Amino acid sequence: MLYYIFQLLQDSDIPGARLMTYITFRAGTAGLLALLIAVFVGRRIIDRLQMMQVGEIVRDLGLEGQMKKTGTPTMGGVIIILSILVPVLLIGNLSNIYMLLMIFATVWLGALGFADDYLKLKRHNKDGMKGKFKIIGQVGLGIVVGLTMYLSPDIVMRENLGIPQENETTISAIDSEVTETLLYAPETKTPQTTIPFVKNNNFDYTWLTSWMGSTGTTAGWIAFIIVTIFAISATSNGANLTDGLDGLCAGLSAIICLALAIMAYLGSSMVYATYLNIMYIPGTEELVVFMAAFVGAIIGFMWYNTYPAQVFMGDTGSLTIGGIIAVFAILIRKELLIPLLCAVFFVEDLSVMIQVAYFKITKRRTGTGRRVFKMTPLHHHFQKPGNAGIDAIIQKPLQAITEPKIVSRFWIIGIILAAMTFATLKIR
Secondary structure, three states: OHHHHHHHOOOOOOOOOOHHHOHHHHHHHHHHHHHHHHHHHHHHHHHHHHHOOOEOOOOOOOOOOOHHHOOOEOOOHHHHHHHHHHHHHHHOOOOOHHHHHHHHHHHHHHHHHHHHHHHHHHHOOOOOOOHHHHHHHHHHHHHHHHHHHHHOOOOOEEOEOOOOHHHOOOHHHOOHHHHHOOOEOOOEOOOEEEOOOOOOOEEEHHHHOHHHHHHHHHHHHHHHHHHHHHHHHHHHHHHHHHOOOOOHHHHHHHHHHHHHHHHHHHHOOHHHHHHHOOOEOOOOHHHHHHHHHHHHHHHHHHHHHOOOOOOOOHHHHHHHHHHHHHHHHHHOOOHHHHHHHOHHHHHHHHHHHHHHHHHHHHHHHHOOOOEOOOOOOHHHHOOOOOOOOOOEOOOOOOOOOOHHHHHHHHHHHHHHHHHHHHHOOOOO
Protein backbone atom coordinates (compact mmCIF):
# COMPACT_ATOMS: atom_id res chain seq x y z
CA MET A 1 0.00 0.00 0.00
CA LEU A 2 2.61 2.55 1.08
CA TYR A 3 4.85 1.32 -1.74
CA TYR A 4 2.28 2.38 -4.36
CA ILE A 5 1.50 5.68 -2.63
CA PHE A 6 5.19 6.59 -2.69
CA GLN A 7 5.36 5.54 -6.33
CA LEU A 8 2.71 8.14 -7.16
CA LEU A 9 4.71 10.78 -5.28
CA GLN A 10 8.07 10.07 -6.93
CA ASP A 11 7.81 12.93 -9.40
CA SER A 12 6.80 15.41 -6.72
CA ASP A 13 9.07 17.69 -4.76
CA ILE A 14 8.10 16.13 -1.43
CA PRO A 15 11.28 15.28 0.54
CA GLY A 16 11.82 11.56 0.87
CA ALA A 17 9.33 10.63 -1.84
CA ARG A 18 11.91 8.45 -3.60
CA LEU A 19 13.00 6.51 -0.52
CA MET A 20 10.73 3.62 -1.39
CA THR A 21 12.73 3.01 -4.56
CA TYR A 22 15.65 1.78 -2.44
CA ILE A 23 15.53 -1.87 -1.46
CA THR A 24 17.77 -1.28 1.57
CA PHE A 25 15.42 1.39 2.94
CA ARG A 26 12.30 -0.70 2.40
CA ALA A 27 13.96 -3.79 3.87
CA GLY A 28 15.11 -1.87 6.95
CA THR A 29 11.66 -0.33 7.39
CA ALA A 30 9.94 -3.71 7.00
CA GLY A 31 12.28 -5.33 9.52
CA LEU A 32 11.81 -2.56 12.10
CA LEU A 33 8.04 -2.52 11.67
CA ALA A 34 7.86 -6.32 12.02
CA LEU A 35 9.97 -6.15 15.19
CA LEU A 36 7.70 -3.51 16.74
CA ILE A 37 4.53 -5.43 15.85
CA ALA A 38 5.94 -8.65 17.33
CA VAL A 39 6.93 -6.93 20.58
CA PHE A 40 3.92 -4.68 21.20
CA VAL A 41 1.05 -6.44 19.44
CA GLY A 42 2.57 -9.78 20.44
CA ARG A 43 2.11 -8.89 24.11
CA ARG A 44 -1.62 -8.40 23.54
CA ILE A 45 -1.88 -11.68 21.64
CA ILE A 46 -0.14 -13.55 24.46
CA ASP A 47 -2.54 -12.02 27.00
CA ARG A 48 -5.46 -13.04 24.80
CA LEU A 49 -4.16 -16.61 24.50
CA GLN A 50 -3.86 -16.77 28.28
CA MET A 51 -7.44 -15.57 28.70
CA MET A 52 -8.59 -18.23 26.24
CA GLN A 53 -6.53 -20.83 28.17
CA VAL A 54 -4.69 -21.82 25.00
CA GLY A 55 -1.92 -23.58 26.93
CA GLU A 56 0.77 -26.04 25.92
CA ILE A 57 0.10 -29.70 26.70
CA VAL A 58 3.36 -31.20 27.99
CA ARG A 59 4.19 -34.89 28.30
CA ASP A 60 6.31 -35.87 31.29
CA LEU A 61 9.58 -37.06 29.74
CA GLY A 62 11.61 -36.68 32.91
CA LEU A 63 13.43 -33.55 31.76
CA GLU A 64 14.45 -30.87 34.22
CA GLY A 65 11.98 -27.98 34.32
CA GLN A 66 9.80 -29.57 31.65
CA MET A 67 6.52 -29.77 33.56
CA LYS A 68 6.80 -26.11 34.58
CA LYS A 69 6.04 -25.29 30.93
CA THR A 70 2.57 -26.80 31.18
CA GLY A 71 -0.04 -24.17 30.41
CA THR A 72 2.37 -21.75 28.72
CA PRO A 73 0.42 -20.10 25.87
CA THR A 74 1.00 -21.78 22.53
CA MET A 75 0.06 -20.95 18.91
CA GLY A 76 2.39 -17.95 19.22
CA GLY A 77 3.25 -18.49 15.56
CA VAL A 78 0.29 -16.19 14.92
CA ILE A 79 2.51 -13.36 16.19
CA ILE A 80 5.22 -14.24 13.68
CA ILE A 81 2.82 -14.55 10.75
CA LEU A 82 1.04 -11.27 11.55
CA SER A 83 4.35 -9.46 12.02
CA ILE A 84 5.50 -10.66 8.60
CA LEU A 85 2.35 -9.99 6.59
CA VAL A 86 1.54 -6.49 7.81
CA PRO A 87 4.90 -4.88 6.83
CA VAL A 88 5.05 -6.88 3.59
CA LEU A 89 1.55 -5.78 2.54
CA LEU A 90 2.36 -2.17 3.43
CA ILE A 91 5.86 -1.86 1.98
CA GLY A 92 6.24 -4.71 -0.50
CA ASN A 93 5.71 -4.66 -4.25
CA LEU A 94 2.67 -6.92 -4.56
CA SER A 95 3.00 -7.19 -8.32
CA ASN A 96 6.27 -9.10 -7.89
CA ILE A 97 5.77 -12.84 -8.47
CA TYR A 98 8.41 -13.78 -5.91
CA MET A 99 6.71 -11.70 -3.21
CA LEU A 100 3.32 -13.22 -4.06
CA LEU A 101 4.72 -16.74 -3.75
CA MET A 102 6.22 -15.99 -0.34
CA ILE A 103 2.95 -14.51 0.93
CA PHE A 104 1.07 -17.55 -0.40
CA ALA A 105 3.52 -19.96 1.27
CA THR A 106 3.25 -18.09 4.59
CA VAL A 107 -0.56 -18.19 4.63
CA TRP A 108 -0.71 -21.81 3.38
CA LEU A 109 1.66 -23.21 6.00
CA GLY A 110 0.29 -20.94 8.71
CA ALA A 111 -3.17 -22.39 8.10
CA LEU A 112 -1.75 -25.93 8.12
CA GLY A 113 0.06 -25.39 11.42
CA PHE A 114 -2.91 -23.58 12.95
CA ALA A 115 -5.19 -26.54 12.14
CA ASP A 116 -2.69 -28.90 13.79
CA ASP A 117 -2.48 -26.78 16.95
CA TYR A 118 -6.25 -26.38 17.08
CA LEU A 119 -6.80 -30.16 16.96
CA LYS A 120 -4.27 -30.69 19.76
CA LEU A 121 -6.07 -28.20 21.99
CA LYS A 122 -9.49 -29.54 21.07
CA ARG A 123 -8.50 -33.12 21.92
CA HIS A 124 -6.44 -32.07 24.98
CA ASN A 125 -3.42 -34.16 23.91
CA LYS A 126 -0.33 -33.97 21.69
CA ASP A 127 -2.01 -35.85 18.84
CA GLY A 128 -3.02 -33.19 16.37
CA MET A 129 -3.39 -33.53 12.65
CA LYS A 130 -2.36 -36.89 11.22
CA GLY A 131 1.10 -36.85 9.70
CA LYS A 132 -0.18 -37.80 6.24
CA PHE A 133 -2.32 -34.67 6.09
CA LYS A 134 0.68 -32.49 6.97
CA ILE A 135 2.66 -34.16 4.20
CA ILE A 136 -0.20 -33.62 1.74
CA GLY A 137 -0.23 -29.93 2.64
CA GLN A 138 3.53 -29.62 2.21
CA VAL A 139 3.51 -31.56 -1.05
CA GLY A 140 0.69 -29.35 -2.31
CA LEU A 141 2.71 -26.23 -1.58
CA GLY A 142 5.74 -27.73 -3.33
CA ILE A 143 3.68 -28.44 -6.44
CA VAL A 144 2.25 -24.90 -6.49
CA VAL A 145 5.68 -23.28 -6.07
CA GLY A 146 7.36 -25.58 -8.61
CA LEU A 147 4.66 -25.19 -11.26
CA THR A 148 4.57 -21.42 -10.80
CA MET A 149 8.32 -21.22 -11.35
CA TYR A 150 7.91 -23.36 -14.46
CA LEU A 151 4.93 -21.53 -15.96
CA SER A 152 5.43 -17.90 -14.93
CA PRO A 153 7.17 -15.78 -17.61
CA ASP A 154 8.41 -13.43 -14.87
CA ILE A 155 10.66 -16.05 -13.27
CA VAL A 156 13.88 -16.10 -15.27
CA MET A 157 17.61 -16.02 -14.59
CA ARG A 158 20.83 -14.99 -16.25
CA GLU A 159 23.79 -17.30 -16.05
CA ASN A 160 27.06 -15.54 -15.38
CA LEU A 161 29.60 -16.38 -18.06
CA GLY A 162 32.43 -14.59 -16.32
CA ILE A 163 33.94 -11.10 -16.41
CA PRO A 164 36.98 -9.78 -18.23
CA GLN A 165 40.12 -10.55 -16.25
CA GLU A 166 41.23 -6.94 -16.08
CA ASN A 167 38.00 -6.03 -14.28
CA GLU A 168 38.19 -8.79 -11.68
CA THR A 169 40.58 -7.09 -9.29
CA THR A 170 38.21 -5.38 -6.88
CA ILE A 171 34.50 -4.86 -6.47
CA SER A 172 34.99 -1.13 -6.92
CA ALA A 173 36.28 -1.77 -10.44
CA ILE A 174 32.91 -3.19 -11.44
CA ASP A 175 31.02 0.07 -11.88
CA SER A 176 27.93 0.74 -13.93
CA GLU A 177 29.87 1.18 -17.17
CA VAL A 178 31.64 -2.14 -16.83
CA THR A 179 28.38 -3.85 -15.87
CA GLU A 180 26.89 -2.96 -19.24
CA THR A 181 29.66 -4.85 -21.02
CA LEU A 182 29.65 -7.96 -18.82
CA LEU A 183 29.36 -11.28 -20.55
CA TYR A 184 25.89 -12.41 -19.48
CA ALA A 185 23.67 -14.82 -21.28
CA PRO A 186 20.21 -13.52 -22.11
CA GLU A 187 17.39 -14.07 -19.67
CA THR A 188 16.37 -17.71 -19.79
CA LYS A 189 13.75 -19.90 -18.19
CA THR A 190 15.64 -22.91 -16.97
CA PRO A 191 15.64 -25.14 -13.86
CA GLN A 192 19.14 -24.19 -12.82
CA THR A 193 20.36 -23.95 -9.24
CA THR A 194 23.55 -23.29 -7.30
CA ILE A 195 25.86 -26.07 -6.17
CA PRO A 196 28.91 -25.58 -3.92
CA PHE A 197 32.61 -26.23 -4.42
CA VAL A 198 32.72 -26.17 -8.24
CA LYS A 199 34.06 -23.42 -10.48
CA ASN A 200 30.97 -22.96 -12.59
CA ASN A 201 28.61 -23.49 -9.69
CA ASN A 202 25.36 -23.86 -11.62
CA PHE A 203 23.54 -27.13 -11.97
CA ASP A 204 20.80 -27.64 -14.55
CA TYR A 205 18.20 -30.30 -13.73
CA THR A 206 17.73 -30.93 -17.44
CA TRP A 207 21.21 -32.50 -17.46
CA LEU A 208 19.60 -35.43 -15.63
CA THR A 209 17.01 -35.87 -18.36
CA SER A 210 18.89 -34.87 -21.52
CA TRP A 211 18.75 -38.48 -22.71
CA MET A 212 14.96 -38.11 -23.08
CA GLY A 213 15.30 -35.98 -26.19
CA SER A 214 12.53 -33.47 -26.90
CA THR A 215 10.85 -34.14 -23.54
CA GLY A 216 14.08 -33.67 -21.60
CA THR A 217 13.37 -30.04 -20.68
CA THR A 218 9.92 -30.80 -19.30
CA ALA A 219 11.28 -33.80 -17.42
CA GLY A 220 14.01 -31.57 -15.99
CA TRP A 221 11.36 -29.25 -14.57
CA ILE A 222 9.55 -32.26 -13.12
CA ALA A 223 12.79 -33.26 -11.38
CA PHE A 224 13.06 -29.69 -10.07
CA ILE A 225 9.48 -29.84 -8.71
CA ILE A 226 10.25 -33.14 -6.95
CA VAL A 227 13.29 -31.56 -5.29
CA THR A 228 11.11 -28.58 -4.34
CA ILE A 229 8.57 -30.85 -2.66
CA PHE A 230 11.28 -32.72 -0.77
CA ALA A 231 13.02 -29.49 0.34
CA ILE A 232 9.80 -27.94 1.67
CA SER A 233 8.68 -31.11 3.47
CA ALA A 234 12.07 -31.86 5.02
CA THR A 235 12.81 -28.30 6.15
CA SER A 236 9.31 -27.67 7.48
CA ASN A 237 9.30 -30.91 9.48
CA GLY A 238 12.89 -30.30 10.62
CA ALA A 239 11.96 -26.90 12.04
CA ASN A 240 8.93 -28.49 13.69
CA LEU A 241 11.11 -31.08 15.46
CA THR A 242 13.71 -28.47 16.44
CA ASP A 243 11.06 -26.43 18.25
CA GLY A 244 11.50 -28.22 21.56
CA LEU A 245 13.55 -25.80 23.68
CA ASP A 246 12.90 -22.16 24.49
CA GLY A 247 14.23 -19.96 21.69
CA LEU A 248 15.98 -22.79 19.84
CA CYS A 249 14.02 -22.88 16.58
CA ALA A 250 13.46 -19.12 16.54
CA GLY A 251 17.13 -18.26 17.06
CA LEU A 252 18.37 -20.72 14.44
CA SER A 253 15.76 -19.48 11.98
CA ALA A 254 16.85 -15.86 12.45
CA ILE A 255 20.45 -16.83 11.63
CA ILE A 256 19.43 -18.89 8.58
CA CYS A 257 17.09 -16.22 7.25
CA LEU A 258 19.62 -13.42 7.65
CA ALA A 259 22.04 -15.49 5.55
CA LEU A 260 19.37 -16.12 2.89
CA ALA A 261 18.45 -12.43 2.79
CA ILE A 262 22.07 -11.52 2.06
CA MET A 263 22.22 -14.19 -0.67
CA ALA A 264 19.04 -12.82 -2.22
CA TYR A 265 20.47 -9.31 -2.22
CA LEU A 266 23.71 -10.47 -3.85
CA GLY A 267 21.91 -12.56 -6.47
CA SER A 268 19.53 -9.74 -7.37
CA SER A 269 22.37 -7.30 -8.07
CA MET A 270 24.15 -7.63 -11.40
CA VAL A 271 27.27 -6.07 -9.90
CA TYR A 272 27.60 -8.42 -6.92
CA ALA A 273 26.45 -11.46 -8.88
CA THR A 274 29.20 -10.75 -11.39
CA TYR A 275 31.86 -10.29 -8.74
CA LEU A 276 30.93 -13.55 -7.01
CA ASN A 277 30.33 -15.35 -10.32
CA ILE A 278 26.85 -16.47 -9.29
CA MET A 279 23.64 -16.43 -11.28
CA TYR A 280 21.78 -13.15 -11.54
CA ILE A 281 18.03 -13.47 -10.87
CA PRO A 282 16.06 -10.33 -11.80
CA GLY A 283 13.21 -9.45 -9.45
CA THR A 284 14.47 -11.30 -6.40
CA GLU A 285 15.50 -8.05 -4.74
CA GLU A 286 11.90 -7.89 -3.49
CA LEU A 287 12.56 -11.03 -1.47
CA VAL A 288 15.00 -9.03 0.65
CA VAL A 289 12.06 -6.93 1.88
CA PHE A 290 10.11 -10.07 2.78
CA MET A 291 13.03 -11.69 4.58
CA ALA A 292 13.82 -8.50 6.48
CA ALA A 293 10.26 -8.57 7.80
CA PHE A 294 10.70 -12.24 8.66
CA VAL A 295 13.91 -11.66 10.61
CA GLY A 296 12.35 -8.70 12.43
CA ALA A 297 9.31 -10.81 13.33
CA ILE A 298 11.47 -13.66 14.64
CA ILE A 299 13.65 -11.36 16.75
CA GLY A 300 10.55 -9.67 18.17
CA PHE A 301 9.01 -13.05 18.94
CA MET A 302 12.19 -14.12 20.74
CA TRP A 303 11.56 -11.27 23.20
CA TYR A 304 8.92 -13.57 24.70
CA ASN A 305 10.17 -16.98 23.53
CA THR A 306 13.68 -17.10 25.01
CA TYR A 307 14.23 -18.95 28.29
CA PRO A 308 12.01 -19.03 30.25
CA ALA A 309 9.47 -18.79 27.43
CA GLN A 310 6.29 -16.78 27.92
CA VAL A 311 4.82 -18.18 24.70
CA PHE A 312 5.51 -21.10 22.35
CA MET A 313 5.22 -20.79 18.61
CA GLY A 314 3.48 -24.16 18.23
CA ASP A 315 3.10 -25.84 14.86
CA THR A 316 1.53 -22.60 13.63
CA GLY A 317 4.98 -21.08 13.82
CA SER A 318 7.43 -23.96 13.32
CA LEU A 319 5.82 -25.45 10.20
CA THR A 320 5.54 -21.96 8.71
CA ILE A 321 9.13 -21.02 9.53
CA GLY A 322 10.60 -24.16 7.96
CA GLY A 323 8.44 -23.82 4.87
CA ILE A 324 9.34 -20.15 4.40
CA ILE A 325 13.04 -20.97 4.60
CA ALA A 326 12.70 -23.73 2.00
CA VAL A 327 10.55 -21.74 -0.45
CA PHE A 328 12.82 -18.71 -0.16
CA ALA A 329 15.92 -20.80 -0.87
CA ILE A 330 14.18 -22.39 -3.87
CA LEU A 331 13.20 -19.01 -5.34
CA ILE A 332 16.77 -17.71 -5.17
CA ARG A 333 18.04 -21.05 -6.59
CA LYS A 334 19.91 -22.08 -3.44
CA GLU A 335 17.87 -25.17 -2.48
CA LEU A 336 20.91 -27.46 -2.74
CA LEU A 337 22.64 -25.35 -0.08
CA ILE A 338 19.83 -26.03 2.41
CA PRO A 339 21.43 -29.25 3.76
CA LEU A 340 24.44 -27.20 4.87
CA LEU A 341 22.70 -24.02 5.97
CA CYS A 342 19.89 -25.88 7.76
CA ALA A 343 22.02 -28.82 8.90
CA VAL A 344 20.73 -28.54 12.48
CA PHE A 345 17.15 -29.05 11.27
CA PHE A 346 18.14 -32.08 9.22
CA VAL A 347 20.22 -33.60 12.03
CA GLU A 348 17.18 -33.29 14.29
CA ASP A 349 15.12 -35.01 11.56
CA LEU A 350 17.75 -37.70 11.11
CA SER A 351 18.11 -38.39 14.83
CA VAL A 352 14.42 -39.26 15.07
CA MET A 353 14.52 -41.51 12.00
CA ILE A 354 17.65 -43.33 13.26
CA GLN A 355 16.16 -43.78 16.72
CA VAL A 356 12.86 -45.19 15.44
CA ALA A 357 14.49 -47.47 12.87
CA TYR A 358 17.09 -48.89 15.30
CA PHE A 359 14.48 -49.45 18.00
CA LYS A 360 12.23 -51.40 15.63
CA ILE A 361 15.10 -53.50 14.25
CA THR A 362 16.47 -54.44 17.68
CA LYS A 363 13.02 -55.16 19.04
CA ARG A 364 12.27 -57.49 16.14
CA ARG A 365 15.59 -59.32 16.58
CA THR A 366 15.91 -59.46 20.35
CA GLY A 367 12.43 -58.73 21.65
CA THR A 368 13.72 -55.62 23.44
CA GLY A 369 14.15 -52.39 21.57
CA ARG A 370 17.38 -50.44 22.01
CA ARG A 371 18.13 -46.80 21.34
CA VAL A 372 21.00 -44.93 19.73
CA PHE A 373 20.38 -41.68 21.61
CA LYS A 374 19.14 -41.15 25.14
CA MET A 375 16.20 -39.23 23.69
CA THR A 376 15.18 -37.64 20.41
CA PRO A 377 14.93 -35.12 18.82
CA LEU A 378 18.64 -34.64 19.38
CA HIS A 379 18.42 -31.55 21.58
CA HIS A 380 16.69 -33.65 24.28
CA HIS A 381 19.59 -36.13 24.22
CA PHE A 382 21.78 -33.49 25.88
CA GLN A 383 19.22 -32.84 28.61
CA LYS A 384 19.42 -36.42 29.87
CA PRO A 385 22.30 -37.58 32.11
CA GLY A 386 24.30 -40.59 30.92
CA ASN A 387 23.86 -44.05 32.43
CA ALA A 388 20.45 -43.05 33.80
CA GLY A 389 18.83 -46.39 33.09
CA ILE A 390 18.33 -45.71 29.38
CA ASP A 391 19.61 -48.48 27.11
CA ALA A 392 21.23 -46.19 24.53
CA ILE A 393 24.42 -46.64 22.51
CA ILE A 394 25.51 -43.02 22.98
CA GLN A 395 25.62 -42.12 26.68
CA LYS A 396 27.73 -38.97 26.50
CA PRO A 397 27.52 -36.36 27.80
CA LEU A 398 27.29 -38.05 31.18
CA GLN A 399 26.15 -34.85 32.85
CA ALA A 400 22.88 -33.25 31.75
CA ILE A 401 23.32 -29.85 30.08
CA THR A 402 21.01 -26.99 31.01
CA GLU A 403 18.46 -25.82 28.46
CA PRO A 404 19.87 -22.28 27.91
CA LYS A 405 23.37 -23.69 27.29
CA ILE A 406 22.08 -26.21 24.72
CA VAL A 407 20.22 -23.46 22.90
CA SER A 408 23.24 -21.12 22.90
CA ARG A 409 25.53 -23.86 21.54
CA PHE A 410 23.07 -24.74 18.79
CA TRP A 411 22.93 -21.04 17.84
CA ILE A 412 26.72 -20.97 17.60
CA ILE A 413 26.62 -24.03 15.34
CA GLY A 414 24.01 -22.25 13.21
CA ILE A 415 26.31 -19.23 12.81
CA ILE A 416 29.21 -21.48 11.78
CA LEU A 417 27.01 -23.26 9.22
CA ALA A 418 25.88 -19.93 7.77
CA ALA A 419 29.51 -18.81 7.41
CA MET A 420 30.40 -22.10 5.72
CA THR A 421 27.49 -21.67 3.31
CA PHE A 422 28.77 -18.25 2.27
CA ALA A 423 32.25 -19.70 1.86
CA THR A 424 30.91 -22.09 -0.78
CA LEU A 425 30.32 -19.11 -3.06
CA LYS A 426 34.06 -18.46 -3.34
CA ILE A 427 35.66 -21.85 -2.58
CA ARG A 428 35.71 -23.62 -5.94
